[in-house]
Amino acid sequence: MSRTVLLTGATGFLGMEVLARLLERDDVEVLALVRGRDADEARARLDGVLDTLYDTRPPGAAERVRAVPGDMIANGLGLSDADRRDVLSRVDSVLHCAASISFDLPLDEARDINSTGTMRVLDIARELDSLKRVVHVSTAYVSGRHVGRFGESDLDVGQEFRNTYERSKYETELMLRAEAGDLPLAIARPSIVVGESVTGWTPAFNVIYWPLQAFDRGLFDRIPASPDGRVDIVPVDYVADALVHLLDRDEVHETLNLVAGDSAATNEQVLNMAAQHLGRPRPHLVDSSESPDLEEAQVYLPYFDVRTEFDDRRAQEILSPHGIRPPALDAYFGPLLDYARTARWGRRSVTREGAASALSAA
Numbered sequence: 001m002s003r004t005v006l007l008t009g010a011t012g013f014l015g016m017e018v019l020a021r022l023l024e025r026d027d028v029e030v031l032a033l034v035r036g037r038d039a040d041e042a043r044a045r046l047d048g049v050l051d052t053l054y055d056t057r058p059p060g061a062a063e064r065v066r067a068v069p070g071d072m073i074a075n076g077l078g079l080s081d082a083d084r085r086d087v088l089s090r091v092d093s094v095l096h097c098a099a100s101i102s103f104d105l106p107l108d109e110a111r112d113i114n115s116t117g118t119m120r121v122l123d124i125a126r127e128l129d130s131l132k133r134v135v136h137v138s139t140a141y142v143s144g145r146h147v148g149r150f151g152e153s154d155l156d157v158g159q160e161f162r163n164t165y166e167r168s169k170y171e172t173e174l175m176l177r178a179e180a181g182d183l184p185l186a187i188a189r190p191s192i193v194v195g196e197s198v199t200g201w202t203p204a205f206n207v208i209y210w211p212l213q214a215f216d217r218g219l220f221d222r223i224p225a226s227p228d229g230r231v232d233i234v235p236v237d238y239v240a241d242a243l244v245h246l247l248d249r250d251e252v253h254e255t256l257n258l259v260a261g262d263s264a265a266t267n268e269q270v271l272n273m274a275a276q277h278l279g280r281p282r283p284h285l286v287d288s289s290e291s292p293d294l295e296e297a298q299v300y301l302p303y304f305d306v307r308t309e310f311d312d313r314r315a316q317e318i319l320s321p322h323g324i325r326p327p328a329l330d331a332y333f334g335p336l337l338d339y340a341r342t343a344r345w346g347r348r349s350v351t352r353e354g355a356a357s358a359l360s361a362a
Contacts, residue, residue, distance in 0.1 A: 058262070095243060096137060140232065147163065173187065189258065226267060242324055
């Protein structure tokens with residue numbers, strides 16, 4: 001089915017993985033909303049994304065993706081008159097990946113980007129001449145500090161939040177439930193997204209990577225985390241495959257948890273795997289009161305005391321028949337760490353294509 005997709009967030013990790021999949025299809029054209037003062041600046045940023053993905057760009061990529069300069073929180077997404085006419089006449093599907101994933105933004109700023117930005121996208125979607133689909137990327141951590149099962153239909157369960165990112169994404173889902181009933185909308189909630197399951201490739205080394213990097217460098221022999229805390233991790237290829245599949249499933253108007261679910265590992269299991277693969281003595285797990293006095297620790301360590309068990313039964317009913325399912329962490333944890341070391345934990349640039357080529361040559 002031929003589609004013209006308005007993609008937001010193409011310059012982010014998940015968005016660029018989605019873009020790569022869309023460019024693999026010859027029946028899809030992409031208008032990528034990119035922050036920029038003009039077409040040249042937006043194009044330069046999109047070119048940077050393509051250079052991160054490819055050593056050699058796939059045939060026809062330049063003709064099938066165009067950078068559209070805009071501003072997520074501006075009225076009308078800050079589109080020029082000409083770009084607005086082009087978007088409204090051509091686009092039939094919207095995939096909204098853009099968000100601030102900073103955990104320490106002031107709440108008003110997080111709301112501007114994550115909630116107001118989503119409202120601006122919905123405003124444009126309602127004006128599209130041939131709208132078939134809207135897919136919004138949320139987060140499983142709208143669950144906040146909830147203890148116990150958290151289902152795909154759950155939202156307000158009286159939870160508290162670890163940070164402004166979680167709260168603003170939760171408030172965005174509340175807004176979508178109240179105001180987006182007229183749209184062909186699916187909401188996808190990934191948990192912690194890491195590199196590709198086969199190559200380990202990622203340009204983003206945060207959350208789970210931070211303690212692993214510190215451990216690999218021998219900085220910690222103690223990690224403040226609960227042994228049975230759940231580390232719900234999914235590879236970016238699973239999430240991207242699910243999002244692209246949902247673009248074609250116009251009839252699915254639901255919220256899906258894109259998570260490891262019942263197979264999520266515990267902190268103790270993750271540390272055992274890391275110690276074995278990195279060849280280092282296993283660190284001791286200690287109380288959170290003994291956390292290191294580092295800014296990164298205060299931002300990320302709350303995710304190592306998670307007591308939420310995510311239910312993804314409906315997601316699996318929709319995705320599994322098409323071969324889209326999250327692999328077990330122990331099946332791809334090695335490639336994650338191997339790639340992280342190859343990329344020197346983000347200090348060395350490796351393209352997505354280059355990571356795949358290196359694996360094929362090994």
